[in-house]
Amino acid sequence: MTVGTWLRIHRAWMPTFWVAALALWPGASSADWVRVGESDTVFSYVEESTIDVQESTIKVWVLLDFKQPDAKGARSQKFQEVFDCENGASRTAYRIVTTGPMGSGNVLMSLLLTEPATPIPDNSLRDTIFQIIC
DSSP, X not given: OOHHHXXXXXXXXXXXXXXXXXXXXXXXXXSOEEEEEEOSSEEEEEEGGGOEEETTEEEEEEEEEESSOOTTOOOEEEEEEEEXXXXXXXXXXXXXXEXXXXXXXXXXXXXXXXXXXXXXXXXXXXXXXXXXXX
């Protein structure tokens, strides 16, 4: 079964509190991440078990696993992306930057974000995820 099929069939739900707790829990690095993209510098994943569907809004955790640490020592970023499937927009709700691969290691930064949703750019990672889950 493909990720897209799984996402269309399953309507997993997890309260925001538990999603944030899971993201900060050291064992979360072994979560069910499914690769959705790759570039010269990063692998991109979504975490199937965190998909939360509420009508035309879908929340999902996304992981960027950098092939090399950046200048500040960050090796990976996890963020909860909120997709407005009806309007083709998204926003980032949470962002966690860590020193280890696949969301492991020390937390360098953890942010709760409140920016409004913006249109999803064509041919972007957000667009790829939008096409899979919406």
